[in-house]
Amino acid sequence: xxxxxxxxxxxxxxxxxxxxxxxxxxxxxxxxxxxxxxxxxxxxxxxxxxxxxxxxxxxxxxxxxxxxxxxxxxxxxxxxxxxxxxxxxxxxxxxxxxxxxxxxxxxxxxxxxxxxxxxxxxxxxxxxxxxxxxxxxxxxxxxxxxxxxxxxxxxxxxxxxxxxxxxxxxxxxxxxxxxxxxxxxxxxxxxxxxxxxxxxxxxxxxxxxxxxxxxxxxxxxxxxxxxxxxxxxxxxxxxxxxxxxxxxxxxxxxxxxxxxxxxxxxxxxxxxxxxxxxxxxxxxxxxxxxxxxxxxxxxxxxxxxxxxxxxxxxxxxxxxxxxxxxxxxxxxxxxxxxxxxxxxxxxxxxxxxxxxxxxxxxxxxxxxxxxxxxxxxxxxxxxxxxxxxxxxxxxxxxxxxxxxxxxxxxxxxxxxxxxxxxxxxxxxxxxxxxxxxxxxxxxxxxxxxxxxxxxxxxxx
Amino acid sequence: xxxxxxxxxxxxxxxxxxxxxxxxxxxxxxxxxxxxxxxxxxxxxxxxxxxxxxxxxxxxxxxxxxxxxxxxxxxxxxxxxxxxxxxxxxxxxxxxxxxxxxxxxxxxxxxxxxxxxxxxxxxxxxxxxxxxxxxxxxxxxxxxxxxxxxxxxxxxxxxxxxxxxxxxxxxxxxxxxxxxxxxxxxxxxxxxxxxxxxxxxxxxxxxxxxxxxxxxxxxxxxxxxxxxxxxxxxxxxxxxxxxxxxxxxxxxxxxxxxxxxxxxxxxxxxxxxxxxxxxxxxxxxxxxxxxxxxxxxxxxxxxxxxxxxxxxxxxxxxxxxxxxxxxxxxxxxxxxxxxxxxxxxxxxxxxxxxxxxxxxxxxxxxxxxxxxxxxxxxxxxxxxxxxxxxxxxxxxxxxxxxxxxxxxxxxxxxxxxxxxxxxxxxxxxxxxxxxxxxxxxxxxxxxxxxxxxxxxxxxx
Numbered sequence: 075x076x077x078x079x080x081x082x083x084x085x086x087x088x089x090x091x092x093x094x095x096x097x098x099x100x101x102x103x104x105x106x107x108x109x110x111x112x113x114x115x116x117x118x119x120x121x122x123x124x125x126x127x128x129x130x131x132x133x134x135x136x137x138x139x140x141x142x143x144x145x146x147x148x149x150x151x152x153x154x155x156x157x158x159x160x161x162x163x164x165x166x167x168x169x170x171x172x173x174x175x176x177x178x179x180x181x182x183x184x185x186x187x188x189x190x191x192x193x194x195x196x197x198x199x200x201x202x203x204x205x206x207x208x209x210x211x212x213x214x215x216x217x218x219x220x221x222x223x224x225x226x227x228x229x230x231x232x233x234x235x236x237x238x239x240x241x242x243x244x245x246x247x248x249x250x251x252x253x254x255x256x257x258x259x260x261x262x263x264x265x266x267x268x269x270x271x272x273x274x275x276x277x278x279x280x281x282x283x284x285x286x287x288x289x290x291x292x293x294x295x296x297x298x299x300x301x302x303x304x305x306x307x308x309x310x311x312x313x314x315x316x317x318x319x320x321x322x323x324x325x326x327x328x329x330x331x332x333x334x335x336x337x338x339x340x341x342x343x344x345x346x347x348x349x350x351x352x353x354x355x356x357x358x359x360x361x362x363x364x365x366x367x368x369x370x371x372x373x374x375x376x377x378x379x380x381x382x383x384x385x386x387x388x389x390x391x392x393x394x395x396x397x398x399x400x401x402x403x404x405x406x407x408x409x410x411x412x413x414x415x416x417x418x419x420x421x422x423x424x425x426x427x428x429x430x431x432x433x434x435x436x437x438x439x440x441x442x443x444x445x446x447x448x449x450x451x452x453x454x455x456x457x458x459x460x461x462x463x464x465x466x467x468x469x470x471x472x473x474x475x476x477x478x479x480x481x482x483x484x485x486x487x488x489x490x491x492x493x494x495x496x497x498x499x500x501x502x503x504x505x506x507x508x509x510x511x512x513x514x515x516x517x518x519x520x521x522x523x524x525x526x527x528x529x530x531x532x533x534x
Numbered sequence: 535x536x537x538x539x540x541x542x543x544x545x546x547x548x549x550x551x552x553x554x555x556x557x558x559x560x561x562x563x564x565x566x567x568x569x570x571x572x573x574x575x576x577x578x579x580x581x582x583x584x585x586x587x588x589x590x591x592x593x594x595x596x597x598x599x600x601x602x603x604x605x606x607x608x609x610x611x612x613x614x615x616x617x618x619x620x621x622x623x624x625x626x627x628x629x630x631x632x633x634x635x636x637x638x639x640x641x642x643x644x645x646x647x648x649x650x651x652x653x654x655x656x657x658x659x660x661x662x663x664x665x666x667x668x669x670x671x672x673x674x675x676x677x678x679x680x681x682x683x684x685x686x687x688x689x690x691x692x693x694x695x696x697x698x699x700x701x702x703x704x705x706x707x708x709x710x711x712x713x714x715x716x717x718x719x720x721x722x723x724x725x726x727x728x729x730x731x732x733x734x735x736x737x738x739x740x741x742x743x744x745x746x747x748x749x750x751x752x753x754x755x756x757x758x759x760x761x762x763x764x765x766x767x768x769x770x771x772x773x774x775x776x777x778x779x780x781x782x783x784x785x786x787x788x789x790x791x792x793x794x795x796x797x798x799x800x801x802x803x804x805x806x807x808x809x810x811x812x813x814x815x816x817x818x819x820x821x822x823x824x825x826x827x828x829x830x831x832x833x834x835x836x837x838x839x840x841x842x843x844x845x846x847x848x849x850x851x852x853x854x855x856x857x858x859x860x861x862x863x864x865x866x867x868x869x870x871x872x873x874x875x876x877x878x879x880x881x882x883x884x885x886x887x888x889x890x891x892x893x894x895x896x897x898x899x900x901x902x903x904x905x906x907x908x909x910x911x912x913x914x915x916x917x918x919x920x921x922x923x924x925x926x927x928x929x930x931x932x933x934x935x936x937x938x939x940x941x942x943x944x945x946x947x948x949x950x951x952x953x954x955x956x957x958x959x960x961x962x963x964x965x966x967x968x969x970x971x972x973x974x975x976x977x978x979x980x981x982x983x984x985x986x987x988x989x990x991x992x993x994x
Contacts, residue, residue, distance in 0.1 A: 183961045
């Protein structure tokens with residue numbers, strides 16, 4: 075509970091608006107405008123034309139998303155919990171515990187997202203909340219979800235998020251104790267120069283954190299055992315040894331990058347972008363000079379610069395020119411599950427997934443094909459993009475190199491479908507481009523599509 | 535597309551408020567008050583004291599939930615789609631299709647909930663949307679989700695929901711075609727007199743519906759095959775034969791109940807409750823005389839009456855009195871996965887799941903035990919309840935019959951965690967009551983808890 079001193083906490087409880095009456099993003103236009111201006115600086119820093127139609131409203135969309143995603147700063151826990159505490163008789167303490175006294179209550183698998191305070195990217199959270207009622211009163215179950223959301227919708231770090239939710243529920247409900255378990259999933263920083271292009275590279279950084287108050291302050295209390303047993307029914311395995319091994323190291327992958335070199339580069343080239351991000355943080359009501367936020371603008375800019383506008387010509391010789399090989403010699407070839415990362419140009423939020431490519435070629439091409447195709451996928455991924463365009467660009471480029479008959483399927487998870495009030499956690503998007511024979515021959519297309527294995531691009 | 539005539543549709547597009555600026559439930563107090571008054575009539579009809587603390591704010595909560603759950607009546611599709619259509623070059627039509635022309639775009643696994651127009655209970659929807667761009671423009675992906683939600687947040691029926699979403703996207707985006715697949719899950723009507731108490735009884739009614747416009751109007755078009763193939767990667771199996779076999783029969787389980795007898799009972803006893811439900815429907819902006827809604831108030835009242843307040847004394851002789859059997863002869867016994875249904879008294883929404891019971895008894899008791907315990911679980915389930923109280927009541931009653939050492943775990947899905955703007959689709963709640971030895975002996979409790987198999991109470 076160390077991350078939260080009492081004074082700070084009271085301020086958070088008092089300083090907000092009533093949750094049920096929140097008006098989204100229409101008000102406080104000066105804040106929205108300030109963020110929009112900063113986003114324009116970022117887009118220009120990426121070499122983009124801010125008046126291009128796909129980008130014209132991006133500053134407004136980004137401003138709304140940031141404000142929606144940090145609305146927790148403007149919410150009061152007190153307003154949520156008050157009026158949702160219900161008298162509930164408990165079993166006589168001498169006999170046992172249940173109901174309003176001593177019986178554990180657990181809500182599992184609450185889906186949340188939050189913004190990483192180290193790099194400003196959203197991260198996903200599966201939140202499990204337990205508490206032990208006392209004083210013969212219980213809280214409405216949905217309030218546990220609402221309170222977690224108040225603290226998730228801020229610039230956060232998993233351990234602090236767990237501690238703040240725990241402290242807020244302890245103070246709001248005044249139960250015998252509160253226990254929080256968070257399973258967090260952070261998108262990995264792509265690193266064009268590093269191991270990222272390796273297909274075995276992990277797409278996600280995972281962490282699991284716990285926080286306990288009251289009877290749960292004692293990590294060896296039997297109630298933690300009960301809590302973990304109730305999580306186990308849902309396939310969530312935590313054990314007590316974990317709690318003693320949580321480290322203080324930052325989990326954010328941007329922290330582990332080669333910091334010195336990067337910040338030198340950013341300071342020399344993009345001080346304007348860094349200043350713009352700092353101004354966004356200030357507009358959201360945070361202090362950009364807070365210890366944990368001081369390097370955040372630089373890290374966010376470094377992330378963005380992966381998606382800088384480039385006109386790099388791919389200097390590749392066609393490997394399978396149609397003129398040289400007769401159609402009879404060609405066979406249907408597939409490269410499946412080529413991973414990619416991209417940045418949605420409408421929301422400046424990452425999307426990522428896999429690309430499946432089918433083409434007709436001769437047998438010997440396969441070994442050359444895979445690394446070539448992965449390079450093409452990365453080239454078109456590392457841009458401000460939309461999935462439909464990415465799909466088309468990959469298909470056209472592959473076609474120019476490997477022959478006219480090409481099919482491309484892109485499957486992706488879009489961060490913009492999770493954040494920004496949409497919160498469709500399990501959704502995924504698929505797009506198809508079909509060229510030449512694949513566009514006219516349903517049987518060829520069907521054969522390719524049926525070769526794609528059942529996958530789950532959702533990772534939580 | 536037959537369910538939607540053009541005139542009606544235009545009205546829906548024009549008659550609404552701007553989505554991004556919606557103020558939730560704080561305004562239009564007269565409507566909220568009217569619903570509150572109707573809910574009070576319903577609570578009184580169930581024999582409840584509307585001033586009891588747990589129920590005091592239930593009318594307001596129910597009114598807010600109904601208004602939130604039907605806010606689609608007040609939203610305009612035009613406002614959502616406009617400003618989110620982006621120019622996107624397509625591949626030359628002679629060569630193939632992708633990008634802004636002819637390449638299929640699919641968003642899968644959009645979680646929604648809707649209210650069944652036949653019985654007013656919420657049902658869950660997994661929605662899959664596909665469209666084929668034309669005119670070199672694409673729509674922002676999240677808008678597909680927002681538009682589906684506009685039509686889900688109404689009193690609905692799966693086939694009409696699919697048709698309305700399809701028509702709205704066709705008109706809003708003007709693509710080459712739109713395809714919708716919905717997987718819907720409706721809670722089953724409990725029937726105290728019928729097969730419901732059978733533990734093999736299905737808890738859910740499932741249905742799958744499709745709708746297509748433009749190029750998808752032809753059910754045998756190859757594009758349907760592409761769409762189904764893209765769903766298959768996510769484990770969703772639909773095949774074309776299904777489309778020819780969709781029936782016109784209502785899927786709502788309340789429609790198949792013994793209608794004649796029931797409506798006679800309701801008309802004689804609860805005309806006031808029926809009138810109250812009709813007035814709620816009118817307050818939500820619907821016409822209670824619309825053909826599909828005419829029997830809805832009666833069916834909703836029939837559902838509610840399952841949870842009528844009763845003071846029925848269970849006349850059961852203790853089977854395992856502590857005095858007669860020494861502790862040494864007793865062994866730990868478990869009855870797992872006893873199903874239950876209940877109605878949340880805070881929101882008048884169903885919650886349901888399984889109960890696990892542990893006790894100490896002699897071997898011969900087991901065969902008597904199961905049906906007795908299932909009866910106890912049903913007795914306390916069929917009430918306006920909260921899960922914490924249900925858990926305690928089951929534990930206390932089992933204790934009075936089978937001896938003092940009892941542990942009860944209740945695992946439940948709460949509809950109120952899905953509807954009402956919370957929309958935490960995967961969440962589930964677990965509660966524990968521990969009496970006698972189970973409250974003092976962590977080892978006994980641990981042994982019982984570890985015997986509970988990993989389950990998933992989520993069914994979608």
